[in-house]
Structure formats: C-alpha cells, structure tokens
Amino acid sequence: MAFGYLKGLVRTLHRVRTDQNGTTLVEFGMLAPVIFMATIGLFEATMMVSVKTLLDAGTREASRFGITGEVISGETREQTIHDIVAEHAGALVPGSAITVSTKSYETYHQLTSDPDSGIPGPGEGSDVVVYSVSYQQPLMTPYLETILGIDRIPQTARVIVQNEPFEVE
Numbered sequence: 109m110a111f112g113y114l115k116g117l118v119r120t121l122h123r124v125r126t127d128q129n130g131t132t133l134v135e136f137g138m139l140a141p142v143i144f145m146a147t148i149g150l151f152e153a154t155m156m157v158s159v160k161t162l163l164d165a166g167t168r169e170a171s172r173f174g175i176t177g178e179v180i181s182g183e184t185r186e187q188t189i190h191d192i193v194a195e196h197a198g199a200l201v202p203g204s205a206i207t208v209s210t211k212s213y214e215t216y217h218q219l220t221s222d223p224d225s226g227i228p229g230p231g232e233g234s235d236v237v238v239y240s241v242s243y244q245q246p247l248m249t250p251y252l253e254t255i256l257g258i259d260r261i262p263q264t265a266r267v268i269v270q271n272e273p274f275e276v277e
Contacts, residue, residue, distance in 0.1 A: 145251075148249050152247060156245065156261055156263070158200060159197075159200055159201055159263050160265070162197045162198060162200060163193070163206075163241050163265040166193035166196030167239050167240075167241045167266065168267055169193075170190075170192040170193045170196075170208070170239060170241075170267075173188065173189065174237060174269070174271070175237070175270070175271045175272050176271075176274065177272065185229075186208075186230060189208060189210065189230060190208045191203075194206055197243075201243055201245075205243055206241060206243050207242045207243070208239070208241050209228070209239075209241075210229055210230045210231070210237055210238065210239055211226035211227065211228055211237070211238045212228075212230065212231025212232070212235040212237045213225070213226045213231075213235060213236045213237075213238075216270075218236070219236050226238065232271065232274075233272065233273040233274040234270065234271055236269070236270050237268070238266065238268050239266065239267045239268075239269070241264065241265040241266070242262065242264045242265075243262075243263045243264075244261075244262055245261045245263050246259060246260050247260070
C-alpha cells in the first residue's frame with residue numbers, strides 16, 4: 109500500500125514539474141515588486157533632478173539681476189531676488205518654501221580666505237556676492253519614505269558673482 113502511495117506521489121510530482129501552466133503568473137509575482145520600486149524610484153529621481161534644475165536656473169537669473177544693483181519700486185533688492193528664484197521654480201516648488209540668502213565680500217580673496225567674514229545682503233557695487241538657495245523637497249511617495257527613513261531631500265543651488273560698479277541709493 110505504501111508503495112502505491114509513493115508511486116502516485118512520484119507521478120504527481122513529475123506532472124507538476126513538467127506542467128508550465130501558471131509560470132508566467134508566478135514570475136510576474138516575483139518581479140512586480142522590483143519593477144514597481146524601480147518605477148517609483150525613477151519618478152522620484154526625475155522630480156529631484158527637475159527641482160534642482162529649476163533652482164539652479166532661478167539662482168542664476170536672480171544673480172544676473174542682483175549684479176546690476178537695480179531696485180524695483182516698492183521692493184527691496186532681497187525681495188526681488190527671492191521673487192525671481194520663486195518665479196523660475198514654477199509649479200514644482202512653492203515660493204514660500206524657498207530660502208534665499210546672499211552674502212557679500214569686498215574681494216574674491218576675502219571670500220576664499222575667510223568665508224565667514226561676508227556681510228549678509230546683495231552687496232554694493234563691485235562686491236563679490238554669494239547667492240545661496242535652499243529647499244527641502246518632500247518625497248512624492250510615502251513608499252520611499254519608509255525605505256529611506258527620510259521625508260525630505262535637501263536641494264541647494266549656489267552662484268558666486270561680482271557686482272557691476274554701481275552706486276547704492
């Protein structure tokens with residue numbers, strides 16, 4: 109009796125081993141989580157690169173405005189610089205979440221030899237100015253928050269320029 113049971117078991121195992129029905133479903137079930145994670149990761153990476161590009165462009169344009177010493181009626185230079193960065197960040201980055209700081213130095217040598225000696229603000233004519241923009245970018249999907257253990261990615265942009273020779277009014 110035991111021999112008949114073993115013979116039936118061997119036949120069943122042989123049939124299961126050679127049967128290909130359902131293998132596609134099993135393979136998809138094994139690969140689907142990897143494919144979904146890669147897709148979500150690609151989406152997050154694309155958003156990070158997009159935000160970084162927008163912040164870089166906004167910082168560059170703000171520094172181009174700042175070197176002229178121009179003051180828009182009813183605004184400070186600092187406010188106009190922040191508005192330019194926020195405008196370039198567009199719909200991906202809320203302007204209120206962007207931090208813009210400027211620090212001026214009399215010469216490039218002062219900047220390189222003692223970076224802490226700078227004066228906050230966009231500086232005067234012929235000053236060297238460092239424009240720094242930062243933004244804490246939230247992750248788009250909570251799935252990666254669980255994996256990475258963080259909920260925001262710090263994004264920064266920095267430009268160093270020398271102001272044109274102008275008179276501050």
